Amino acid sequence: MTISIEIPQPDDWHVHLRDGDMLAAVVGYTARRFRYALVMPNLVPAITSTAAVATYRERIMAAVPVDAADFRPLFAIYCSRVIDLDDLRRGAADGSIAAVKYYPAGATTNSAAGGSSMFDFMSLFEVMADSEIRLLVHAESTDPAIDIFDREAHFLSEQLAPVCAALPELSVTVEHVSTSDGVDFVAAHPRCAATITPHHLARDRSHLLANGMRPDLYCKPVINSTTDRAALLAAATSGAKGYMLGTDSAPHPTTAKYGPVAKAGVFNAAYGLEVVAEAFYQAGRLDQLGQFASTNGVACWGVEPPSSTITLTRETIDRELATSLTTTKGDEVVLFGTEEAALWTIQTTPVTAATFGC
Template sequence: MSEYLTLRRPDDWHLHLRDGEMLTAVAPASARLGRAIIMPNLVPPVVTGAEAEAYRGRIRAALPDGATLRPLMTLYLTETTDPADVVAAHSAGIIAAVKLYPAGATTNSASGVRDFDRVRPVLEAMAEAGIPLCLHGEVTDPQVDIFDREAVFIDRVLDPVRRATPGLRVVLEHVTTSDGVDYVRANEGIGATITTHHLVINRNAILAGGIRPHYYCLPVAKRESHRLALVEAATSGDPRFFSGTDSAPHPDSAKESACGCAGCFTAPNWLPIVAQVFQDEGALDRLEGFVSLNGPAFYGMPPNEDRITLRRRDRAAAFPTHITAGGETVTVFDPGFPLHWHVEDDA
């Protein structure tokens, strides 16, 4: 049995490629994308246009021959970011967006924002120049339960920031709750990325029957009702929702430790996983919108012209369980079900 589906080449609107040996190891897994928004939370972070341009050069050098990936760079917003540098970098085509991490919210976010009033001049300049703001949508208040931090962020930070900066285009990244889905649907000028792993796991995957560190991510997976809300949003055809994998590789030694780090490495197998989710929902006709059309429309870019083919076969696709990065291994995300959609590149 064989079914097939031809799509415009997909993009990834939230991707971690890291740097150094890790970059060299993971870049090939994303090489056949069209475009990807590249996260800037390196150590040290990418905070200026010159640093973004240099990082883009390292990414291009790490890609294999024949790669189609066009890295779309971002700047890491700090309380000392220069608005003029942000606007100049965007005007020069160096960056596509700016990323805001609340300080301490996730991996390598210590340099993020604590006082949102201090970044208001940058946000105002971005609104005027039409530069999107990508938000990690969680508060870091220790009094707020980790499963409630996205919902509280919407009330305490996201809505006030948007009201104070009319015209600012915002991406609520890796949305994980029905609260986030509802907020995006109720407001103009805001979109949301949905990750591969949040479409298929809930918090039980991390905790039930033992701690599974390779399902631990931030924002953390929520209860099943929230996962179902994400699936409904992704498969609905609503153009405000688009694919951003948040594929985040970490060495297994860092994941499998007394204080394991957050992140799921989905780059090798994300598209067959998402295709299965859409098949299960009877929504394969809306898959191209989610992975290939909605993201570029939000960012004001044309969709990719070239195509790929997804072919469903009786034989499950084979993916490595691990890759090697330097002297370390990185575990590839396991969705918990066989992947019968095979990717055939038509380029």
Template sequence: MPSMFEGLQLPATFDAHVHLRSGIMMEAVVSTIRDGGADMVYVMPNLVPPITTVEACLEYRQKLQDLEPNVTFLMSLYLCSALTPNVIVEAKKAGIKGVKSYPAGVTTNSDSGVLDYKSFYPVLAAMEKEDLLLNLHGECPSSADVTVLNAEEAFLPTLGMLHRDFPNLRIVLEHCTTAKAIEAVKSYGPTVSGTITAHHLSLIVDDWAGDSFNYCKPVAKTPQDRIALLKAAASGDPKFFFGSDSAPHSTQAKQGSHISKAAAGIFTQPICTQLVLDALEQGCQEGILNEEQLTHKILAGFLSEHGRHFYQEPMSSSHLILGAGQNIQIPDLIPVDNRMVAIAPFRKGQRTRSLGWL
């Protein structure tokens, strides 16, 4: 009997949130983008050092394009004190799509991030005028009242403040993990959207507590939160679209050591489209979703069309065809170089469906 989605044809995926790193890690990761069904990706700027100038951003894009000319790379700058309204004007002219904000210290390479959004209001005003996106890592730093479990919820008033003060600024609340985040995005006007990752459609807190390979920021939350994410992804609401937040780290970094904690991030790039479909199928098996609601329109919207529309990009002319479920094995390791550095992909060693390009 054919498995769910077998033979389905979908437009190529738009992955609205990727970490492609630099150097040998970049070379290993970029080659996997099309394996996961994407022909357009939005690239995060939190390199070391972060991408804070138009020149550095364009140089980075050229390196990526040279490695994979069949993918469109949309670029972003890192919100920090180096950005000025003049840089925003220059970025718009250069075709840079947006600016990513990290609260200082909350995740990988975020030490130069934001402590006080009010101090960046002149930059945000320029972004609103020039129609550049603001991409928010929506967490507050840990404090006496904030932990990884409520950091996103604690950030939601800041999202509301930014939308109130800049109502025409297109804002993306990245990698939503909670039911409250979903409701917050729904409550605002059409200039506010949210991305949802493949791994957050699959994981809850019990899956990463004690397993560093399932540990990411923001962390996966409760079963009820996962249900809210699945329902949002399957709702057809154009406010929600796919952003993998695929974040490669070496296996050594993911395991941590006596001098450093385990790195936060899950690598899903080579199988990102398949993972979304697997999670939706699992949602049907659990009775959270029903197969009839997962129409071609719903799947194409979440994986491809809603994000392209919000980012003001053309729809893809390329298409994917989905194979039977569980007919390829996810590798245990993806080699980075010949010095035994490797990345462990999400659900390593398990099986998923195949995917081909038409």
């Protein structure tokens, strides 16, 4: 049976575009499919100023393919002691800085410059609350005494909860929420939103570990239990406005994935939307896909609604699917979601602006 759904053009509220030849190899996947994309700042060195955003934006736009005509990257800067508050205010006012991203030091890729405690940044967060600048949080404890599967819950209760209590006007996004505890936290905090990734919606730790260790599914925060996945899917399909798609697409070469220590990150820019569509379809909630992938993010960030739609069709046809990409330097990156991509076709459909009231 063929099933189709038309949704406003989606956005990606959490993506790693990298730099150099990797940027050139991956940006087209995001730019052709998504309109807004909130680009993460964890380069080396980290993006911490309007000047660094401006040059990174130039490198990104130079790499965007010509057929991605309406790609609108937004930028978070890295929460660090070197942030100049006047520069942050200026960047927020002119739109060049959309948000500040807090990384616990050592939690994930290129996070060595992050904070050891959120409480060290309270004066910065106060400025952000006053200036209505959103704080993005990688909510994961780095305390080695805490079990890896409990680290999100621990961070939320020990770090983010006191910050939200002290600064109730601060808008926060819990990035790549990965547990039922995370969903409960967002539900209990009215100024908190959350991004959810395709891989956390569609896979659990048994996929990661049960039939041989799968480095391509290894990410931070680590994919958690079946119960956690069910809570994420229920939240994403609930129609609640605080949940939005953030792919956390994070390419690593196979040489960094298949060695003795796998780097954290799933490259899902190519097929992430198909993965989400299939998860919603299997949950019987395909009608909520537009809310999660398109509408909620635009409303949360107060940006212009799209003037085009995409149509997703689930049908059994023969498809030629790429399973990896290769950069100009010869690095191979595995594409996540080929199973779901084999089931779905996605087409972009221009419509009149009046359709979405912009």
